[in-house]
Amino acid sequence: MTAEILIVTGEHDSTADLMVLELRERGVPFRRFHPQDVPRDARVSLRFGPDHPPAAHAGAFGDTIDWDRIAAVWYRRPEPYSLSPGLTAEEREFAYHECTSVMQGLWRSFDAFWVNHPDRIRIAESKPLQLTLARRLGFAIPRTLFTNDPEALAALWEACDGRIVYKSMTQGVLGQSLQQSVYTNRVGADHLARADLLRNAPGLFQEEVAKAADLRITVIGDRLFPVEIRSQTDPDARVDWRRGEVPRMDHVAVTLPKPIETACLALNRALGLHYSAIDMVVTPDGDHVFLEINPSGQFGWIESVTGLPLIATLADLLIEGRDRRWTDPIAG
Amino acid sequence: MTEDMKTRRRFLRQAGLAALGVFAVAGARRAAAASDPKGLFAGQFLEDGHVVNIPAGHYDREQMLFVEEATGRPMVAQSQQMTGSWTYSDTTRCTNMFYPNNGAPTCAAYDSDQDSHPDGFKPGE
Structure with missing residues (x-):
């Protein structure tokens, strides 16, 4: 029986499309599955019994994936389930949770090499946990506050001489219906005057670190691809590089100091990740300051701008994981 | 005193910081509870994507x-x-x-x- 690689994502995912082309070029057997087809277009069945090991089949449009054949999974960017618009709000909520339960059961019950397991992703996305581990591993970190307390925010603002930034804690997009985003922003006195709004939702506030450049470190297995993003030449991108015209900024592959390299790999290990994108800042003094780690961070644009072989390296990792039958303790 | 410092002081007064002794904490909390804020702090930073x-x-x-x-x-x-x-x-x-x-x-x-x-x-x- 041929072991296969599974790509779990959405229909509209250009980075996954690049992996499809890469694996096809190499003649590697793979499948692609979109949880967004569940429950209406995709059928999912998990079978358990006293006389057989767990068995699972999933697929859509006559294409069935036998989970027994899957030895490595790239869990990319699945999109939300396709719930029937004919359901009431209560029915949709119930259906959503039932879909989540069966899909999480599928991910957790069957052994494979995961890049990355969704449970690992969920834990690794916690920014307080990231900062806890980063500090423990020797990274320099900025003063950071998670709070819904206006007084605590004011105290941080005072302590940092008014140079702090606001960030969202999740990838949740506020303003999607208006095609608007929340980037990292400097917090000014006018913003602080509305600190009472923190009673409706807490925020993440961080000391603003002076930048010479942003640093995006793509970690694939035990390989690191550090790239400096020269964001400071674009006025729109000085606080948050994503606000600027990213492909037009200089991207320069760099070598990290050995202790930073070691700490990046240790952070991935601590979080149970085989892939991550770590964001750091290089200060004008040449120091490296940790900002965050993205367990499902983007990398497609880095390959297209720098030519670094990120897709090929990730394909190597998936193939190696498939062949070694590496496992994750969640399922193992 | 710089303009920046003045602004910060002004904010601290507005926030009712007990540390500055302007309001008692309990009083400030009562005042805060009286007005139920609408919207999100993050909403101040919404911009076109x-x-x-x-x-x-x-x-x-x-x-x-x-x-x-x-x-x-x-x-x-x-x-x-x-x-x-x-x-x-x-x-x-x-x-x-x-x-x-x-x-x-x-x-x-x-x-x-x-x-x-x-x-x-x-x-x-």
Whole structure:
């Protein structure tokens, strides 16, 4: 029986499309599955019994994936389930949770090499946990506050001489219906005057670190691809590089100091990740300051701008994981 | 005193910091409870996202790729597609695809969607 690689994502995912082309070029057997087809277009069945090991089949449009054949999974960017618009709000909520339960059961019950397991992703996305581990591993970190307390925010603002930034804690997009985003922003006195709004939702506030450049470190297995993003030449991108015209900024592959390299790999290990994108800042003094780690961070644009072989390296990792039958303790 | 410092002091007074001895904590909390704020702190930072127009397309199950409707070419084959930032798109995509046993898949209906893309999908610059 041929072991296969599974790509779990959405229909509209250009980075996954690049992996499809890469694996096809190499003649590697793979499948692609979109949880967004569940429950209406995709059928999912998990079978358990006293006389057989767990068995699972999933697929859509006559294409069935036998989970027994899957030895490595790239869990990319699945999109939300396709719930029937004919359901009431209560029915949709119930259906959503039932879909989540069966899909999480599928991910957790069957052994494979995961890049990355969704449970690992969920834990690794916690920014307080990231900062806890980063500090423990020797990274320099900025003063950071998670709070819904206006007084605590004011105290941080005072302590940092008014140079702090606001960030969202999740990838949740506020303003999607208006095609608007929340980037990292400097917090000014006018913003602080509305600190009472923190009673409706807490925020993440961080000391603003002076930048010479942003640093995006793509970690694939035990390989690191550090790239400096020269964001400071674009006025729109000085606080948050994503606000600027990213492909037009200089991207320069760099070598990290050995202790930073070691700490990046240790952070991935601590979080149970085989892939991550770590964001750091290089200060004008040449120091490296940790900002965050993205367990499902983007990398497609880095390959297209720098030519670094990120897709090929990730394909190597998936193939190696498939062949070694590496496992994750969640399922193992 | 600089303007910056004045502003900070002003804010600290507004926030009712007990540390400054302007309000008692309990009094400040009562005052806060009296006015129920509407909206989110994050709402102050909402700004227009990157919006791109993506040509009509659909997910081709045979190729396992998202393809442009007019040419059948994978959209990923176009250059400069990703920006790394959150991008919105006005996408025309197939909403009702027939997969006949014999013959090519046929799109029976299209719709315009507003999609969001964490990788800043941006074809055909």
